Amino acid sequence: MKKRLLLLLILIITSCNLDKFPDGSISSEQALQSVDDVLRFRADMYLNIRDYLSSGFPIYSTEIMSDSFHASITFGNRNGEYYKWEVTPIFGYIESLWNYAYYCVTLANFLEDGISRLLQTELTEGEKAQLEIVFGEAAFLKAFSMFKCVQLYCKSYDPSTASSDLGLILINESVHNPNDIASYAGRSSLEETYTYIEQNLVIAEEKLATVEGNVGSIYLTKDAVTAFKARVALAKCDFNTAIAASTSLISCGKYPLIDNVVDFKELWTNDSGKECIIQYWADYIKGSIPNSNNYGYIGEMSNGGYSPNYIPEKWIIDAFSTDDIRFQTWFRKIDVTFGTITGNVYILFKYPGNPALRSESAGISNYINRIKDFRIAEQYLIAAESHALRNTSSDISKACEYLNALRSKRIIGYTDHNYSGDELMEQIKMERAKELFAEGFRFTDLKRWNKGFSRSEAQDKNIITSAGGSNTELLKKDSNNYGWLWPVPQAEIDSNPQIRGQQNPGY
Numbered sequence: 001m002k003k004r005l006l007l008l009l010i011l012i013i014t015s016c017n018l019d020k021f022p023d024g025s026i027s028s029e030q031a032l033q034s035v036d037d038v039l040r041f042r043a044d045m046y047l048n049i050r051d052y053l054s055s056g057f058p059i060y061s062t063e064i065m066s067d068s069f070h071a072s073i074t075f076g077n078r079n080g081e082y083y084k085w086e087v088t089p090i091f092g093y094i095e096s097l098w099n100y101a102y103y104c105v106t107l108a109n110f111l112e113d114g115i116s117r118l119l120q121t122e123l124t125e126g127e128k129a130q131l132e133i134v135f136g137e138a139a140f141l142k143a144f145s146m147f148k149c150v151q152l153y154c155k156s157y158d159p160s161t162a163s164s165d166l167g168l169i170l171i172n173e174s175v176h177n178p179n180d181i182a183s184y185a186g187r188s189s190l191e192e193t194y195t196y197i198e199q200n201l202v203i204a205e206e207k208l209a210t211v212e213g214n215v216g217s218i219y220l221t222k223d224a225v226t227a228f229k230a231r232v233a234l235a236k237c238d239f240n241t242a243i244a245a246s247t248s249l250i251s252c253g254k255y256p257l258i259d260n261v262v263d264f265k266e267l268w269t270n271d272s273g274k275e276c277i278i279q280y281w282a283d284y285i286k287g288s289i290p291n292s293n294n295y296g297y298i299g300e301m302s303n304g305g306y307s308p309n310y311i312p313e314k315w316i317i318d319a320f321s322t323d324d325i326r327f328q329t330w331f332r333k334i335d336v337t338f339g340t341i342t343g344n345v346y347i348l349f350k351y352p353g354n355p356a357l358r359s360e361s362a363g364i365s366n367y368i369n370r371i372k373d374f375r376i377a378e379q380y381l382i383a384a385e386s387h388a389l390r391n392t393s394s395d396i397s398k399a400c401e402y403l404n405a406l407r408s409k410r411i412i413g414y415t416d417h418n419y420s421g422d423e424l425m426e427q428i429k430m431e432r433a434k435e436l437f438a439e440g441f442r443f444t445d446l447k448r449w450n451k452g453f454s455r456s457e458a459q460d461k462n463i464i465t466s467a468g469g470s471n472t473e474l475l476k477k478d479s480n481n482y483g484w485l486w487p488v489p490q491a492e493i494d495s496n497p498q499i500r501g502q503q504n505p506g507y
Contacts, residue, residue, distance in 0.1 A: 015269045035127050041111055042134050045085060045141055046219075047288070048107065050280040052100040053148050054371050056291025057093050062152075062443030064295065065483075067453040069310040070464040071474055074338045078296065078309055084471045088490075089203030089507050092340045095489035101145040105171055108145075109140035129210075136207025137220050143200035146170075150193050152486045153504065156448040157190060157236045166502060168195030174254070179310070185269055186498035194236055215255060216273020218281040223249060227277045227374040230382045242356065242386040246379040249277065250402070255376035257409040261325045268369070270331055271354050276373040284357045293438070294351035294367035302363060305337045308347050312437075317346050319434055323412040326434065336463060343463040350438050378434050380406040385428050396420050403428055406435065436457055452479040482506025 017482070032038055036250040052058075063069060064083045071083050081087050087094060115131045115138075123131070130292040131310045146168055155165045167190040188196070204225045213223025230245035251256065258274055273279045282289045297308025320327035330350045336343050353365030380402045387399035396419075403424075404416040419427050432445055446453050454476040458464045477483065487507040493500055 010482065015130075016187075023461065029114070029117060031377055032111070032118065032388065035118070035123070035130060038111065038115060038118065038131060038134055041107065041114075042137065045104070045107055045111065045137065046065050046280065048100065048104050049141060049144065049373075050282075050290050050371050052292075053104065053145060054373050055293055058097055058148060059293045059440035060295035060438070061093060062440055063198075063438050064310065066442040066446060068316065068438065068442050069297075069314060070313055070455070070458045071310055072336075072338060072463055073341065073465050074307060074310055075296065075309040075465060083310075084473065085477065085481075086471075087300070087483070087486065089493065089503070090490045094486055095491055098489050098492065101149045102169075102171070104145040105142050107170060108141040110234060111135070111138040132207050133211060136204045136211075136225075139200040139203035139207065140220055143197045143204065143232070144228065146193060146197050146200075146304070147228075147235075150197070151235065151444045151446075151447075153191065153488060154190055155485060156450070157194060159237060162191035162194070165190040168197050169499065180483050181497060184496045184498045186496075187502045194232075201225065201232065205229070213254060213277060216276045216279045218279065218365040220278065223252075223254070224278045224374055227379060230379060231374075234382050234386060235444075237389075239386040239390045242382050243390070244337075246383040246386070249376060249379045250383060257376060257380075257406065258325070259409040261328050264325045264329045268350060269352050270356070271370040271372075273370075275375050275377060276372045277376060278372070280371045280373065282357055282368070282370050284359070289357050289368050291373050292351060292353075293369070293440075294348075294353075295370075296365060297348040297351070297363070297438070299336075300364050301337075306334055306347065307337055307338070311336075311345055311459060312348055313455065314459045316433065316437060317459065319430060321411060324410055324434075325412070326410055330437070339465060343460040345373055345459040345463070346449035348438060377406060378438075381428065381432050381435060385425075385432075388424050388428055396424065399424055399428065403431060410435070447484050450479045452477055452481070 010313045026422070032041065044174065058236070061079065061082050064079055065085065079093075081091060082093075090485055112135055115135045119128060119131055149168055155161075167188040169185050170188050170193065171185065188241075204220075205222070208220060208222045208225055211219070211221045215222040217224070226245045226249055230242050230249075233242035233245060255275055255277060258267060263272070263274060267274050268275075271279060280290065299306050299308035301307055317331065320331070322328075330348060331346045332349055333344060333346045336347065351367050351369050353367040354369050355365075357368045357370075358366045384402040384406075387395040387402070399417075400418050403419075404414075408414045408416070417427075419424060429445070429449065433442065436442070436445075455472075455474055458467065458473055461467040461473070464473055468474060470476070482505050485506075487502040487504050488499065488502070493503055
């Protein structure tokens with residue numbers, strides 16, 4: 001706890017009175033003395049959402065842990081611990097996601113404290129309105145940060161056990177005395193954690209009510225809050241809320257689905273923003289670009305060849321039809337080279353890199369694209385799944401309606417199908433696997449479906465590491481395996497005596 005709370009101080013350049021404040025702490029009153037001060041911290045808040053919660057490791061780590069990819073023979077054990085399910089509480093990424101999430105919560109609390117104080121001073125109505133919006137963005141950040149963590153470090157939500165299942169440490173203060181050990185909090189219940197997330201979403205919804213959504217918005221809007229509300233509700237098995245939120249975004253007509261290859265490639269290569277409820281800002285010239293969500297999926301070499309670290313499993317390739325615009329955009333069958341061994345397989349080009357986000361003279365892509373946290377396609381899938389799980393006769397019809405609506409835009413010449421029962425849910429699950437492939441959903445989807453997984457046949461056994469291995473190509477994990485819960489970082493356990501008996505099982 002000490003470590004994560006002190007992270008806030010790194011970005012604060014100001015003096016403090018050590019006689020008044022604990023060593024290593026600073027008040028919002030000192031740092032936030034004007035609207036401009038708040039807006040500077042707001043910029044940091046957006047960068048943290050983009051760079052540490054929505055791009056890079058939090059996205060590709062869970063794809064590598066699931067049944068999405070096989071590692072190539074020259075992957076060099078890059079993130080092999082995650083690929084092989086050998087993570088421990090001392091791993092850097094396990095610790096960094098936890099720390100960044102709590103840094104974001106502390107930053108949000110810091111902003112809320114400062115804004116509440118500034119709103120009591122003499123400001124124009126325009127300044128007050130601006131501060132209220134930032135307050136709502138801060139509340140969203142708290143909810144978003146804790147949701148990222150609860151999905152990985154905690155069990156999936158089960159209404160019958162949520163009051164006793166362990167959740168996260170919940171903090172509402174922006175300044176904490178690291179020497180006051182007695183004031184440290186332990187882990188809440190899972191139910192309390194979701195309540196915390198929902199309460200902050202209510203605040204975000206209220207404060208951002210006047211911020212209209214628009215396609216490809218670089219800032220949070222009321223539509224982004226609604227999209228996140230639908231995602232949280234689905235995870236919590238609150239199907240009524242999930243349906244209401246997701247269908248409101250679909251029916252508003254503001255974010256139409258793309259139905260052709262040209263526009264779809266423009267979205268994924270040049271970041272057109274179409275379909276995106278939010279697409280975070282990035283600028284190469286200003287030196288502000290996110291992390292890549294492409295973890296060696298392409299591996300272009302200076303000689304023009306390709307040597308990827310991770311190759312899509314055969315089942316995901318087979319799941320697409322050739323007349324699917326996603327398949328035509330995201331996958332290419334190409335010659336790959338690993339030393340003296342070659343192959344010809346489909347590799348993933350979902351994150352090819354936006355040419356505008358790299359040097360014009362760069363010979364090889366940096367594989368960086370603008371981050372698309374919420375797309376309307378996900379809302380169709382949330383609506384379909386929620387209706388299917390609510391499971392009345394009218395719900396079944398609605399589930400098919402949303403599933404068919406998405407497929408009809410993605411698959412040229414698609415004909416609607418009517419499904420029911422287990423087949424309906426299997427079709428929805430498969431569609432999530434296809435539409436959201438490599439976007440960081442697969443691991444948490446399998447977890448909440450209580451499904452487990454078995455990796456399966458490679459596209460080419462000659463080019464993957466340890467072909468046939470039980471911890472590589474044919475890795476199998478039951479739904480009750482302890483690894484579905486990431487360990488609480490050991491540094492957190494060591495620094496906070498309140499949670500020393502609250503480590504997740506198996507670690």
